[in-house]
Amino acid sequence: MKAVRIHEFGGPEVLRYEDAPDPQLRKDQVLVRIRACAMNHLDIWVRKGLPGVKLPHILGSDVAGETVEVGEYVSGFQTGQRVLLAPMHFCNHCAKCVAGLQNQCREFTVLGNAVDGGNCELIAVPAVNVIPIPESSKLDFNQAASVPLVFLTAWHMLTGRAAIRPGQTVLVLGANSGVGIAGIQIAKFFQCRVITTAGDDNKMAKARELGADYVINHYQQKISEEVRRITNKEGVDIVLEHVGPATWDDSLRSLKPAGTLVTCGATTGPQVGIDLRFVYSRQLSILGSYMGTMGELHEVLKHVFSGRLKPIVDRTFTFAEARAAHEYMEKSRMFGKIVLNP
Ligand SMILES: [Zn+2]
Numbered sequence: 108m109k110a111v112r113i114h115e116f117g118g119p120e121v122l123r124y125e126d127a128p129d130p131q132l133r134k135d136q137v138l139v140r141i142r143a144c145a146m147n148h149l150d151i152w153v154r155k156g157l158p159g160v161k162l163p164h165i166l167g168s169d170v171a172g173e174t175v176e177v178g179e180y181v182s183g184f185q186t187g188q189r190v191l192l193a194p195m196h197f198c199n200h201c202a203k204c205v206a207g208l209q210n211q212c213r214e215f216t217v218l219g220n221a222v223d224g225g226n227c228e229l230i231a232v233p234a235v236n237v238i239p240i241p242e243s244s245k246l247d248f249n250q251a252a253s254v255p256l257v258f259l260t261a262w263h264m265l266t267g268r269a270a271i272r273p274g275q276t277v278l279v280l281g282a283n284s285g286v287g288i289a290g291i292q293i294a295k296f297f298q299c300r301v302i303t304t305a306g307d308d309n310k311m312a313k314a315r316e317l318g319a320d321y322v323i324n325h326y327q328q329k330i331s332e333e334v335r336r337i338t339n340k341e342g343v344d345i346v347l348e349h350v351g352p353a354t355w356d357d358s359l360r361s362l363k364p365a366g367t368l369v370t371c372g373a374t375t376g377p378q379v380g381i382d383l384r385f386v387y388s389r390q391l392s393i394l395g396s397y398m399g400t401m402g403e404l405h406e407v408l409k410h411v412f413s414g415r416l417k418p419i420v421d422r423t424f425t426f427a428e429a430r431a432a433h434e435y436m437e438k439s440r441m442f443g444k445i446v447l448n449p
Contacts, residue, residue: 108127108128108129108227108229109126109127109227110125110127110165111123111166111227112226113163114163116154116155117155119429119431119437122166122433124429130229130231131231134178134180134181135180136178136181136232137176137234139174139190139192139229139231141225141230142173142448142449143170143172143448144168144169144170144226145169145445145446146445147168147285148284148372148374148436150166151437159216159220164223165224165226166224167218167226168194168217168218170191170252171190171191171192171249172190172192173186173189174188174190174237175229178234181234184239188239189240189248189251190240191255192230192232192255193235193238193255194217194219194255194256195210195216195236196218197214198214199235201213207400207402209400209401210263210398210399215398217398218232226426227426244412245414246412249420249423249448250420252444252446253443253446254411254418255404257288258411260286260289260399261347262289263396263398263399263400264286264371264396265290265294265297266293267399268369268394268395268396269394271299272297272344273298273299275297275300275343275345276301276302276338277290277294277299277300277301277344277346278302279291279294279301279302279304279319279347280303280304280330280347280354281350281374282303282310282313282319282322283441283442284349286349286372287347290347291318292318292417293407295318296410296416300320301321302319303319303322304354305323306324309442310442311324321333330358331357334360342361343361343366345368346359346366348369348372349371349372349374350372351377355379356379359381362389362391364389365391366389368391368392368394369395370393371395371397419443421441421442421443421445422435424445424447425447426447432447
């Protein structure tokens with residue numbers, strides 16, 4: 108098969124579109140022909156080098172496609188079904204996995220991180236990862252591939268970690284990012300007031316279309332000052348953070364007393380400062396969040412398949428154009444997902 112692989116870590120130039128061995132189907136797996144694989148910032152971190160990545164390596168976490176072969180031990184699937192994949196690897200038999208807490212499994216990793224991903228034509232995955240796209244759903248393959256990682260991540264952050272409640276005020280950073288797009292819609296789904304940030308007029312207008320009540324231009328306005336103004340100096344209940352150092356201080360300052368910051372990423376770098384006096388005197392909660400559970404994935408997909416939550420595709424590239432796609436993502440030009448096609 109054809110695949111986008113890296114043989115060394117580095118810039119977009121290390122991406123190679125080349126022949127790779129077809130996956131060998133185990134008896135407990137399903138073989139899927141990949142029709143679309145959406146990009147995430149994780150692709151860039153993996154390309155630059157993360158511990159646990161074995162070379163050569165196939166990138167890509169978010170897969171939609173069709174089943175082509177079903178392993179002997181698998182029931183409930185036919186060939187030719189439209190499916191998307193749960194973008195994670197877990198052992199499926201430890202105490203955490205059987206309790207439904209797959210993202211606490213010791214073997215847990217994201218598809219395309221410590222295991223080969225979906226920037227290729229064929230992938231073999233355990234049946235538990237394979238989720239049929241209902242016939243009633245209007246999603247095409249590019250839209251379906253744009254859902255799993257970011258909608259699961261945002262759902263787990265807001266419901267599983269920050270315990271969102273109707274009527275709260277939520278600050279979602281980076282309206283144009285996949286997690287931002289999912290976070291805005293999920294917070295509105297819970298009847299919350301949503302403040303978000305974007306970098307230009309076009310992105311600000313799109314954020315409003317998604318349902319954001321207030322949009323801050325993070326290049327022209329100071330986020331925490333605008334949040335204070337919008338909330339009448341009260342601050343927000345929850346900050347959905349994934350940016351890191353560029354927004355961290357503003358994120359903490361935007362919280363009301365006993366507010367919750369939940370973070371799933373570090374797009375602008377891993378190190379931030381914390382004034383402990385500020386954290387304890389304002390009784391803040393700072394929570395980490397990593398992907399989510401299979402139960403949460405099925406839960407959020409129900410709302411996506413019914414059309415209440417919508418993925419946004421920015422543009423598509425072919426696998427052969429993966430380098431251009433990475434360069435495009437690194438310039439943050441997108442509003443929504445960048446999707447690669449065979
Ligand atoms: Zn496990």
